[in-house]
Amino acid sequence: xxxxxxxxxxxxxxxxxxxxxxxxxxxxxxxxxxxxxxxxxxxxxxxxxxxxxxxxxxxxxxxxxxxxxxxxxxxxxxxxxxxxxxxxxxxxxx
Amino acid sequence: xxxxxxxxxxxxxxxxxxxxxxxxxxxxxxxxxxxxxxxxxxxxxxxxxxxxxxxxxxxxxxxxxxxxxxxxxxxxxxxxxxxxxxxxxxxxxxxxxxxxxxxxxxxxxxxxxxxxxxxxxxxxxxxxxxxxxxxxxxxxxxxxxxxxxxxxxxxxxxxxxxxxxxxxxxxxxxxxxxxxxxxxxxxxxxxxxxxxxxxxxxxxxxxxxxxxxxxxxxxxxxxxxxxxxxxxxxxxxxxxxxxxxxxxxxxxxxxxxxxxxxxxxxxxxxxxxxxxxxxxxxxxxxxxxxxxxxxxxxxxxxxxxxxxxxxxx
Numbered sequence: 001x002x003x004x005x006x007x008x009x010x011x012x013x014x015x016x017x018x019x020x021x022x023x024x025x026x027x028x029x030x031x032x033x034x035x036x037x038x039x040x041x042x043x044x045x046x047x048x049x050x051x052x053x054x055x056x057x058x059x060x061x062x063x064x065x066x067x068x069x070x071x072x073x074x075x076x077x078x079x080x081x082x083x084x085x086x087x088x089x090x091x092x093x094x
Numbered sequence: 095x096x097x098x099x100x101x102x103x104x105x106x107x108x109x110x111x112x113x114x115x116x117x118x119x120x121x122x123x124x125x126x127x128x129x130x131x132x133x134x135x136x137x138x139x140x141x142x143x144x145x146x147x148x149x150x151x152x153x154x155x156x157x158x159x160x161x162x163x164x165x166x167x168x169x170x171x172x173x174x175x176x177x178x179x180x181x182x183x184x185x186x187x188x189x190x191x192x193x194x195x196x197x198x199x200x201x202x203x204x205x206x207x208x209x210x211x212x213x214x215x216x217x218x219x220x221x222x223x224x225x226x227x228x229x230x231x232x233x234x235x236x237x238x239x240x241x242x243x244x245x246x247x248x249x250x251x252x253x254x255x256x257x258x259x260x261x262x263x264x265x266x267x268x269x270x271x272x273x274x275x276x277x278x279x280x281x282x283x284x285x286x287x288x289x290x291x292x293x294x295x296x297x298x299x300x301x302x303x304x305x306x307x308x309x310x311x312x313x314x315x316x317x318x319x320x321x322x323x324x325x326x327x328x329x330x331x332x333x334x335x336x337x338x339x340x341x342x343x344x345x346x347x348x349x350x351x352x353x354x355x356x357x358x359x360x361x362x363x364x365x366x367x368x369x370x371x372x373x374x375x376x377x378x379x380x381x382x383x384x385x386x387x388x389x390x391x392x393x394x395x396x397x398x399x400x401x402x403x404x405x406x407x
Contacts, residue, residue, distance in 0.1 A: 017110030017236050050112065079158050080165075085254035086261075091329060093221075093322045094253055 006055055008034040010042055013050035020052050031055075105306055110236040113179040121305055124298065125235050126182045128307065133173035134191045134198035138372050140166045142206040143215060151209060158255050159212065165248050172241040179237045192377050194364065201288050203366030210263055210270075210277035216256015218281055218323065222288045224249050225319050234306040257326070264330040271331070278327065279335045286350075287358045289316040320348050 005027040011020035023042050028034035034053040042048065062070060078084050087094055095103075097116040104111060111117055140163050147163065150156035174184055190196035201219055206212060227249065230242040263274040290296055290312040302308040310318075320339075327334050338351035360366065 013112070016104070016112060017239065019240060050114075077157070077161060079154070079255075080161050080251065082251040082254050085251065085258045087254050087257050088329070091257070091326060093326075094250075094257060 005029050006057070008038070008053045009056050009059055010034075010038040011052040011054070012038075012042055012048035014048055016049055020050065023047075025056060028053075105234055105304075108232075108234075108306070110239060111234055112236045120301070121307075122180055124302060124305070124307065125238065126177060126180050128302075129173055129177040129180070129238055130182065130187045130190070131197050131199075133170050133177060133187070134196055135202065136166050136170035136173060137191070138198045138202045138376060141372055141375055142202055142204070142368075143212060145206050146209060146212050149209070150212075155259070162216070162252055162255065165252065169245045169248070172244055173238075176235075176237040176241045188380065192373065192380060194373060197362065199288060200358070200361040200366060201284055202372060203361050203368045204281070204284050205368050207280075208273050208277060210260070210273040211281070213256050213259030213263060213274065214277040214281045216252050216254075217260050217326070218256070218278070218285045219288070220249060220252040220256060221323060222285050222319055224253060225315050225322070226289070229309040232309065238307075260330055260332075264332060274330070275332055278332050282335050283353060283357075284361075286316055286319070286353055287361075289313075289319065291355075291358070317347055320350050324348055 006029075007025055007027055008031075009025050010023050012023050013020045026034065026037050026041060028037050031053055035051060038051050038053055043051070074080070098118065101111070101115070101117060101121075104115075111121075143159060143163050143166070147156060147159050150159050174187065177187060178184060187196065191198070206215070224246065227242055227246050231239055231246055233239045233242065260274055263270040265271075290299075293299060293311045293313045296312055299308065299311060303311070324334060324339070336351045338349065340349055341347075342349045361369070364370075
């Protein structure tokens with residue numbers, strides 16, 4: 001009976017200087033094959049210059065059901081935004 | 095093509111260098127020095143401002159100042175992370191700060207004596223920091239550039255809140271206006287020093303420009319800063335404490351007086367008003383926080399053990 005291949009999340013840097021961005025996932029027996037598969041699936045048209053693969057079980061995601069409480073601390077802090085402060089329009093470079 | 099040639103080609107073509115790319119050892123070292131200095135500055139920069147959190151004049155000002163100090167901690171974190179991609183550990187870097195081996199911006203070795211100093215730091219000091227930092231969003235090392243994009247976005251509120259404080263004081267009572275003037279009198283020259291030594295005496299500059307870590311020279315940025323700030327001071331009705339300051343139509347910029355370079359080097363070398371106090375405060379915070387770090391680690395271990403037992407059962 002064959003074992004299931006683990007699941008991998010794939011992140012691609014489309015151009016030097018940009019962040020790696022999550023593009024999707026795939027199954028593969030190990031990191032090396034996951035990398036090659038990611039290349040074959042996600043960069044067929046040269047969409048990337050760098051690939052990260054991370055085994056999905058190593059990704060810890062926040063719980064959407066708890067989003068309300070989780071992000072609550074930032075909700076009432078409008079003063080973290082520049083528009084909260086009064087600066088006359090004719091002041092330049094600000 | 096050699097690795098060096100590939101690297102040079104990337105730099106010339108404005109292609110960012112990323113952590114796994116080959117880079118000259120001197121480039122790596124320069125970046126570690128600059129990014130860690132920058133991170134330490136954000137970190138130590140919390141101290142002069144924190145000094146006023148409990149004494150902010152209104153709840154609005156207090157909330158703002160707290161948010162600003164929180165941002166500085168965050169900025170330190172983004173930068174330490176960028177530094178770690180170069181193979182320098184966080185612990186080593188903090189040890190270097192605490193031992194006095196690593197430097198941070200000298201501006202934070204000046205004391206915050208009055209509430210107007212908080213306004214001045216936001217307006218002048220953060221204004222100078224922004225001028226330094228905006229070009230760094232295009233610096234040649236990818237992780238540093240990306241960290242700076244985040245920092246610059248958040249920094250805008252810092253400068254505006256500073257200007258707002260200064261405006262309130264400058265338009266307030268005679269005493270308040272005097273307090274604002276006193277603050278600019280003390281902070282103007284140290285702020286000009288933030289751009290570093292004169293170009294003719296800046297040892298690291300040339301290579302940093304060649305590698306496109308830096309994109310403008312110290313003197314260029316200092317000139318830009320003066321030209322930007324003079325009209326703002328005028329708007330506030332505050333006097334820039336420089337007798338030699340005047341508009342020069344020919345160069346389309348201001349002429350200004352000479353910085354006291356002896357003071358600059360004295361503070362860099364550790365003999366400013368607050369160098370000792372700042373480092374002592376940093377060390378104490380680190381040592382006093384040891385039990386928190388240990389407790390969090392012990393808690394994580396306990397939780398992992400509990401999970402393992404649950405699975406085993």
